[in-house]
Every structure is written in structure tokens, then in C-alpha cells.
Amino acid sequence: MINIGLIGFGNVGQGVYEILTQNTTLLTQRVGQPIRITKIAVRSPKKYQNLIPQDLLTTDVTDILTNPDIDIVVEVMGGETPALDYICTALNHKKYVVTANKEVVSKHKKTFFSLAKENGVDIYFEASVGGGIPIIRSLKVGLAANRIDHIAGILNGTTNYMLTKIEAEQQPFDIILKKAQDAGFAEADPTMDVDGIDAAHKLVILAAVAFKADVQLDDIYHEGIRHIELADIQHADALGYKIKLLALGHRETETQLSLRVHPTLIPKVHLLANINNEFNAAYISGNAVGEVLLSGKGAGGSPTGSAVVSDIIDIAFDISQKMNRRNLETELHQVTVSPITKTSNQYYIRLQATDTPQILEKITHELSQASISIQTLSQPTPQDGTAEIIIITHQSTEGNFNATIKKINDLDNISVINTIRVGLGRKIDLIRY
């Protein structure tokens, strides 16, 4: 019998409970012994009195954390505190920990890994990135032969849902945000999602797993989707691109990474461009396997519960055999993260200009002076004497590009409305899908 203590009983906790209840026979066969939820710590037991047997519930988390009968502590409450304390206490009591909490793992991974090692146990966190998609397991095991070189992820379901809907319904950001909030796909305060912070936390975790990098949220440039207008999505579409909020990780050298979260134009022929609605995806490039794409639902009680319970099963094997397999691999290294200004990208530029014959000449002059060449330039029919010009450039470093855009914006009769990065980074532009 493997005994589980659950901390938190919201969406994910209930998903875990349902999977363990519904798939009992199958899971017992798989593990070789039953998995049982022994205790669930919640703040208000009454809230759940029609959902589960009341004797499972406790308001005292030490009933779980220091309970010698409990083998695995499953933390699904979310947030940094008190989850940090709970996880540390559990590890110090030699309990395996499974968590779905991206924030606490992103911030305190190093502490957790070393506590786990000291105590001969481990912490599993598949559910913290990409919901039910086995991204972390694939990086650690299924693709273990590889040096991972690149990661490009759609890791935030809310923004992917919104970008899909802005295009499908041809309505602007604000209206779609309101609808997403009403439908439960976005929170009342959408900052974490729409400003790219949620995706950046997940990228911190993937950087630890894929690159063994010890980085923090502040090391990662992150830009959200608030400035993406319907017009940009329409122009991108006309040029053969979709706009997605990507979390990008490139291994530049052994100790230097590029890590960033920002909206990106992706050619429609790439699979990532076809990941829609609340689906997530991770595109991984390894030096042996080449390109791999993993996709599935990135949120929700049942998909996230799938990841939590799969972690539990993996640990259950270890416990059955009284051993620990994986925490050899958890040593993190100091790395340098390239500043965004040093990265090289293609760019989409949307300009408005009074329609004079010299405009294009002035713009192309500035780009040419900065050695930024133009891949495509299109100019839809001008209205009211104001022309909209859409340019997609070839590669430039971001610093050079920004300085040039400032110069163009300072020209008379021209204003730069928006700029968005294009492609998955220079090293993986060769798209085979």
C-alpha cells in the first residue's frame, strides 16, 4: 500500500482524487500494490463534505507532513507560501514530494533538489509545466541520450486560447479577455498569464531540466500579448504566419543560454503554429533525436492530475524497491543568460505613414544603414492618405534593431505601431514539418 497525503483540494487535487478512484484497478496492477489517499489537508473541510468522506480531511497539515504512515506528499495548493515550508518539511521527513506548483518550483528548485538528495528522496513536478503532457519526463528519460539545444514552448493556455479567439472571432484583445474571463479561461487578474510571467516561471523549470541551469525569473526577458492587436494577427496571417506566445530556450554555449518569453510570428507550416485554443506544446531539439514536438492540454484538473498521478506511480516503484533513481541528475549549474538585446531575431514591423513618395525610401535607408535587410514589405491600399506598411526583416541583433526602430519612429510622418519577433531563433529556422 502506497499512502498519499494531499495538500489542497481545488481543481487539481480533485482531479488527482478522481483519477485514483476511477482507475484504481488499473493503477494497482501497474504499481503492484494499491495507491491510497490517506489524508487531505484543506482550510475548510465543510466545503467538500458532499465530495469525499469527511474522515479523509484534516485542517492540520502536520497530519500529513510528519505522519509516518504517509509515503508521498502531493502539494497541489499553489503559490509560494506556505507551499515552500510544507515541501521542505516533507522532504526533511524523508517523504517523496509531487507538486503541480510552478511558482514554488521555479523559485526554490535548488533548495528542493538538495534537500531531496540529503534525505534520500526526490521531488517530482511534471504537472508544473504543460499540464498532462509528459515534457519533463521526456527530457529526463525518453530523450536522456541527447544534449538539448533548443526548446520552444507554448506553455500558457490562457494566452494561446486568447490569440486563437482574437483571430477566430476577429475581435480585439480587450473583448476577448472579457470573454475568456467569463468562460473561466482567464483569471480576474490576468497579469500572470497575459504578461508572460506564468510562461516565464515554466521556462525557468524547463531550463533546470533541459540545460541543468540555475536561473531565476528575473534572468528571463518576458513580454506578454497585451500589445498584440487584431490588425497584427491579420497582417501576419496574410503573410503566412500565426502569432503565438513562445517560451524560447537556446543553448548558445556550455554556460550561456538565451531564455525569453515573447509573442512570435511562426510560419503556418510549422506544427507550433497549429497548436490552438487552450492546448500547450513543447518543441524540443536534441543533438541526437533532432526535432520532437509534444502537445496536449496544458491545464485543467484532469490533465494536470494525470501528470501528478503518473509521478506518483513512478515514485511508487521506487518506494516498493526502497531506492531512489533520479536525484543523481538534479545538480544545477551557474549559467549566463544572454540579454535580449544581444539575441538575434527576425522582426515584423507595422508602421503608419503619411502617404508621401519618400516614405519608403527613408525607411529602407535607415534599415540599410543598420545592415538590416528586408525579407518582405507589403503596403495595403492607403486609406485617408495614411499608409500602413508591414515589413518582415531578416536577422538582426535586438540592440541594433531597437536603435534603428527608434530612428525610424523619429522620422517625420512615420510612426511605428508595433514590432514582433519572428521565428524560433536563428539556429532552428530550418523547419522540416
Next chain:
Amino acid sequence: MINIGLIGFGNVGQGVYEILTQNTTLLTQRVGQPIRITKIAVRSPKKYQNLIPQDLLTTDVTDILTNPDIDIVVEVMGGETPALDYICTALNHKKYVVTANKEVVSKHKKTFFSLAKENGVDIYFEASVGGGIPIIRSLKVGLAANRIDHIAGILNGTTNYMLTKIEAEQQPFDIILKKAQDAGFAEADPTMDVDGIDAAHKLVILAAVAFKADVQLDDIYHEGIRHIELADIQHADALGYKIKLLALGHRETETQLSLRVHPTLIPKVHLLANINNEFNAAYISGNAVGEVLLSGKGAGGSPTGSAVVSDIIDIAFDISQKMNRRNLETELHQVTVSPITKTSNQYYIRLQATDTPQILEKITHELSQASISIQTLSQPTPQDGTAEIIIITHQSTEGNFNATIKKINDLDNISVINTIRVGLGRKIDLIRY
């Protein structure tokens, strides 16, 4: 030190060797000790004298199979015999086995699993399905919480490459086959690939892993792509579909499966329709996670080597800890596979008819008599008095459909040119991508 004995040194064997050589430092860190190729058994050592140190080579496979210094036997020679013998001998000598050999695993999985269990070791075969994509690992570990309900796979790179090229180059099957053979993407005798046998072997393996089913190749209906004409691909495209060779596995009840390999029309909006060229993919539906898609290169020395070496790493952990984790899970069950005539599908029908006013009436009469309703019917402009009619039906059982098609074909002035199944099977028609 983990000692590897390699049997075979073709494409995959060389891929394994290169990965172990190139990623030595990284792999040693990951495993906690070095992995070394100790012996390579080949028929003609001279062939490889410029590739590897000659003292690694042996022509006597017992140098590996019964060598007490060897921990893991890696079988990458392919084919049923003598691989079967070699694997059994290795397992009986308590060696872990990693194989990339779909044929021998498909045919003898049950023997291997029980020998492995008896001897306290295990057999790993990630590389036998989907090259470097961690499909089997995901089913066994990352998605372990789930009852797997459906699998739809593009598991044969040759046919996927050919179908992509037929469309891209607008040339018929025979010319594209010749080109694929010249380019090394198809073999001189392409039977295994183009007739769906290779994909069926892989489906046998996936059925064992996902459904714990003990089935054989003969239990699986398989139909290849020889009868797919350029015209079918064009008509499908016009109607919003791509044609792919799919391996389909549906869990109908606890003991009844539908397992089949055949060309299938897939709506372009589905990710599987966007898996092109030599890429493979597995679309998996589990009762907790919902839908997951895994994609990557399904063949080639390096991607397949990635899977082999990832298996080696997984085993290396077990060996370091002197234990065995996974062979609890290898018990297979007897199941019934539904005959193809009992399955229910949508169908694409291409007919040629002399252009008389009564033709459509006669066809729709026959369909209506059989309770097969029509989803779309299109009739491109007739040429030379001969009309081509394209119909996509709603669901029908295959037996009913076949009988009806026979009746239609027996009508005067009508001939049925081709029929192809549509969609992923009735239970997963709700496509969210």
C-alpha cells in the same frame, strides 16, 4: 562502468556508437558512471576498419551474449532470426536487452517479457516504434495514470514521405516510389512499408504497451497506400482533408479492441494532417489526460540511436541500484480484435459514371437503402461525358458499406474507382486542435 555489447553495426548501431562517443561527458554525469561499448558483433569486421577501433569488433556473438563483463545487450541487427535467439540467450544470461527491432518484438514480445521476469532483468524497445519519439516511455511512465482509450499513429516514415511528395510534386505513386527509392527513403522491395506491414508490426507493439494486449500481426487488418491515386489526394484536399497511412487502436471494451492500419482522410485542422515528410507521430487519448500528440523523426541512425541510448540510460540506473523497476507491468492479456467489417467509419468514395440524369438518384437510392447518409457530395465538371463523383459519407459499419459499394458498382454506367476511410474512428471525432 556500464558495459554495452552491440549486436549489429548498421545505421542504428553506428548512431548509438556516435551518440555514446559524442555525448560521453553529459551521459556520464546523467548516469553517475561511464557507459562504454565493450564489444560489437558484426559479420565482416573489415567493413568497419576505418570507423572504429578493431579490438571492439568480434564475429562471435557469444563474446557478448555470455560475457560476464557485459551488462546490457543492444540488438540492432533487425529481422526475426537470429535476433530471436540472441535476445533469448541474453535474457537467460541475466542481461538487460535493448532492441530497435520491431519485427522480433512484435512477434515474440510475450516470450521476451516472461524470460526477462524469470531472470530479473528487462527488455526495452523504445526504438522499435517511432524512432526517437518517446512514445513507449510516455505510455508506460509519463501517461501511466491513464486508461488509454485511443491511439492514432503515423508510424511509417516511407509512406508518409511518399504521400507528402505525391501531393507536393503532383505526381503519381509509381514515380514517387521510384524517387523515394533513389533518395534512400524507400527500399528496393517496398512491400513492408507501402503495404502497411511495418506499421502493423508497430501497432502490435503499441497494443501490448497501451492496452496490455497479446495480439499478433495476423489479428490486425492492414491495407497500404498502393491504391491511393493522385486524384484522390487532390479531391481530398479540395474537401479539406489530407490522406495519411494511420495505425489505429481503439479500446472498445476491457477485452475487445479495434486495431487496423489503413489510409485515412484526416481533416486539415487536425495536427496529424500536418505531420509531413518522414516525420512520425502518435496521437494518444487517455481517460485523464485527454488528447496528447507526440511527433518527431521516425527513422534514421541518430533519432533511433537516441531512443536506444535513452533506454540504456534508464537501465543503467537500475543496474547501479541492483534492481528492476518495470517488469511488473509486462503481463499481457488475451483480447478479441474486432473484424474490420464490424468497425464503423466514415468513407470517401470516388465514382466514375456516364453522365446521365438518373445516376445520382441511383447512387443515393442505394446509400439510403443501406441507411448510409451523405455528408458531402461533389461532382467536378464532367469531361467526355464521364462524370467523377466524390462522396463523403457519415458513419456506417464496414460490412454494410462494402455490401452497398458492391451494389453501386454493379449498376449500369457506374464504376467505383476508390474508397478510403475518413477520420480517426467514431469515438474521437471531436477534434480540438
